[in-house]
Amino acid sequence: MPELVEVEQARVVIADHALGREIAAVDDADSYVCRPHAPGEIAEALVGRTLVSAHRRGTAMWAATSDGGPDLGLHLGMAGRILVDTADGGRAVGPGTLLSAPAVPANPAWDRFTIHFADGGTLRLRDKRRLGRVVLDPDVSALGPDALEITAAEFRERVGRGTAPLKARLMDQSVIAGVGNLLADEVLWQAVQPPLRPAGDLDDAELDELRRVLRSCTRRATRRGGVHTGEVIGERRADGACPRCGAPMARGVVGGRTTWWCAAEQAWRVPAYSG
DNA sequence: AGCATTGTTTCACA
DNA sequence: TTGTGAAACAATGC
Numbered sequence: 643m644p645e646l647v648e649v650e651q652a653r654v655v656i657a658d659h660a661l662g663r664e665i666a667a668v669d670d671a672d673s674y675v676c677r678p679h680a681p682g683e684i685a686e687a688l689v690g691r692t693l694v695s696a697h698r699r700g701t702a703m704w705a706a707t708s709d710g711g712p713d714l715g716l717h718l719g720m721a722g723r724i725l726v727d728t729a730d731g732g733r734a735v736g737p738g739t740l741l742s743a744p745a746v747p748a749n750p751a752w753d754r755f756t757i758h759f760a761d762g763g764t765l766r767l768r769d770k771r772r773l774g775r776v777v778l779d780p781d782v783s784a785l786g787p788d789a790l791e792i793t794a795a796e797f798r799e800r801v802g803r804g805t806a807p808l809k810a811r812l813m814d815q816s817v818i819a820g821v822g823n824l825l826a827d828e829v830l831w832q833a834v835q836p837p838l839r840p841a842g843d844l845d846d847a848e849l850d851e852l853r854r855v856l857r858s859c860t861r862r863a864t865r866r867g868g869v870h871t872g873e874v875i876g877e878r879r880a881d882g883a884c885p886r887c888g889a890p891m892a893r894g895v896v897g898g899r900t901t902w903w904c905a906a907e908q909a910w911r912v913p914a915y916s917g
Numbered sequence: 918a919g920c921a922t923t924g925t926t927t928c929a930c931a
Numbered sequence: 932t933t934g935t936g937a938a939a940c941a942a943t944g945c
Contacts, residue, residue, distance in 0.1 A: 644923065644924080645923055645924085647923095648923075674940090674941080701923095701924070701925090717924080717925085718923095718924085719924055719925080719941095720922070720923065720924050720925090720941090720942095721922085721923080721924090721942085721943085722924095752942095769941095769942095770941095770942065770943065771922080771924095771941055771942045771943070772940090772941045772942060773924065773925075773940070773941060773942085774924095775924095775925085804934075804935090805934085805935085806934075806935065806936090810935080810936085813924095815924090815925080822923050822924070823922090823923055823924085824923045825923080868923085869923060870923070875923095897935095897936085898936065898937065898938090899922095899923095899924095900921075900922085
């Protein structure tokens with residue numbers, strides 16, 4: 643589920659519904675999700691406080707806490723969702739309530755971390771696959787600039803270098819933070835760039851265009867409810883066809899992830915050796 | 918049974 | 932030392 647788009651949705655849910663509510667209890671018993679904290683450690687740091695603001699950089703998210711308390715880091719991993727029960731006892735809100743988004747998984751056993759507010763409501767990390775992470779004072783220093791905040795000059799400088807495939811460079815969170823596997827496929831298709839092309843080969847105009855497309859894809863996905871709504875995402879299958887030209891979609895592994903691209907428009911062949 | 922999965926981290930290697 | 936790629940991580944669905 644979560645790339646930058648989904649994490650931003652979750653951040654907004656927290657900002658709109660979870661701030662200022664006194665924390666009465668915390669279930670941090672999942673010692674894998676909460677590593678390296680011992681059970682009770684996060685609870686002790688949070689009980690009695692409130693969340694005061696919600697932040698995000700790439701897919702890393704955290705909430706500041708009152709009275710100089712530690713930041714609460716919340717990472718959604720591969721399948722995590724944030725659910726917040728409203729103070730009036732209303733139904734949970736979260737990305738899953740958006741019409742086009744996949745339904746929130748219902749199994750309570752998938753609640754890996756829960757904050758119980760004094761008003762009776764909760765904030766939960768519901769994560770089917772358990773690759774999400776909750777940690778106090780998360781270290782985000784290794785992340786590059788957020789994909790939505792990076793300037794054109796930074797983008798040219800950071801993305802447009804190296805011999806790694808363009809897609810791998812885009813997904814390198816230390817280069818630019820927030821672009822995951824699906825968004826990368828969508829952006830490269832929209833920009834008509836081969837995923838396998840070496841990142842350092844792009845000129846400034848191409849990099850500027852790539853950044854423009856990244857921004858438009860991200861905005862569009864946010865508007866429509868998630869990165870899965872991308873135009874080419876539905877064609878990521880064996881009999882998929884390019885929505886522009888109808889050519890078959892090609893499949894490969896780039897940057898360690900399954901990658902789909904238009905076999906005609908985004909083809910890349912290693913230039914012939916001409917020495 | 919076997920493989921794939923919208924993320925991150927660690928390790929091996931050039 | 933730096934960059935790159937593969938595997939592991941946990942759990943589930945097809």
